[in-house]
Amino acid sequence: xxxxxxxxxxxxxxxxxxxxxxxxxxxxxxxxxxxxxxxxxxxxxxxxxxxxxxxxxxxxxxxxxxxxxxxxxxxxxxxxxxxxxxxxxxxxxxxxxxxxxxxxxxxxxxxxxxxxxxxxxxxxxxxxxxxxxxxxxxxxxxxxxxxxxxxxxxxxxxxxxxxxxxxxxxxxxxxxxxxxxxxxxxxxxxxxxxxxxxxx
Numbered sequence: 001x002x003x004x005x006x007x008x009x010x011x012x013x014x015x016x017x018x019x020x021x022x023x024x025x026x027x028x029x030x031x032x033x034x035x036x037x038x039x040x041x042x043x044x045x046x047x048x049x050x051x052x053x054x055x056x057x058x059x060x061x062x063x064x065x066x067x068x069x070x071x072x073x074x075x076x077x078x079x080x081x082x083x084x085x086x087x088x089x090x091x092x093x094x095x096x097x098x099x100x101x102x103x104x105x106x107x108x109x110x111x112x113x114x115x116x117x118x119x120x121x122x123x124x125x126x127x128x129x130x131x132x133x134x135x136x137x138x139x140x141x142x143x144x145x146x147x148x149x150x151x152x153x154x155x156x157x158x159x160x161x162x163x164x165x166x167x168x169x170x171x172x173x174x175x176x177x178x179x180x181x182x183x184x185x186x187x188x189x190x191x192x193x194x195x196x197x198x199x200x
Contacts, residue, residue: 004077008068011081016065022088023129026095030128038103039131040177049107051114053172056165057135058117063166064138067145076197080145083191087137091187092129100130106174118173125175133176136184137191139167144192 030036064084071077109115143163150156167184170176 004074007074007077008071011077012065012068015068015081015084016061018085019088022092023134026092027126027128029096030099030101031126033099036099036101036128038101038177039179040103044171044178045104047171049174050172051109051111051118053165053169054114054117054121056162057169057173057175058121059162060135060138060166063163064142067142067149070145070149072149079195079197080141082195083141084138086191086195087134087141087187090191091132091134091137091184094132094183095129098131099128100180102127102130102175102177104174121173121175127175130176131180132183132185132187133170133180134184135170135176136167136181137188139163140185140188141191 067080068077071080106118109118140163143160146159146163147156150159167181170181171178
């Protein structure tokens with residue numbers, strides 16, 4: 001096993017543990033807060049609940065973790081980790097300072113497969129940790145790696161479209177409001193500005 005592969009495995013384990021600690025820590029804190037507000041616009045009530053979007057939604061973690069193994073050198077790998085850590089720390093800090101929750105109730109689901117997936121979502125996640133959406137930030141962070149490293153045109157665009165579907169899925173599975181999507185997108189851009197990818 002070469003040095004770079006060992007580093008990739010090490011970072012995969014560390015970033016996973018790091019993310020869970022920060023994300024769940026913010027979530028547990030919000031459970032102690034009384035009267036957590038929700039922020040949404042009236043037009044969002046017209047967004048349809050589409051259970052099919054649970055398919056891209058649940059791929060968030062593996063979709064990002066695969067990008068770790070796509071990086072070709074240690075410099076790019078460390079840049080990816082810096083961005084992922086920054087995204088997580090900034091977003092979870094905002095979750096604690098400005099706690100929010102999702103407002104709309106989820107409709108009943110008839111399909112048993114999707115019903116089970118939403119059951120798992122309810123066990124693994126909550127209606128807290130809203131803005132900025134880490135699903136969105138990590139989807140876009142992953143997309144730039146897939147676009148750069150995947151050479152097959154069909155696969156490149158398939159994965160990038162999947163990443164976009166992952167990002168917008170937060171709206172259609174009734175897990176986030178539009179402000180969370182905007183916040184996640186802004187945090188992604190800010191992260192790339194603070195930690196730019198240098199050529200050479």
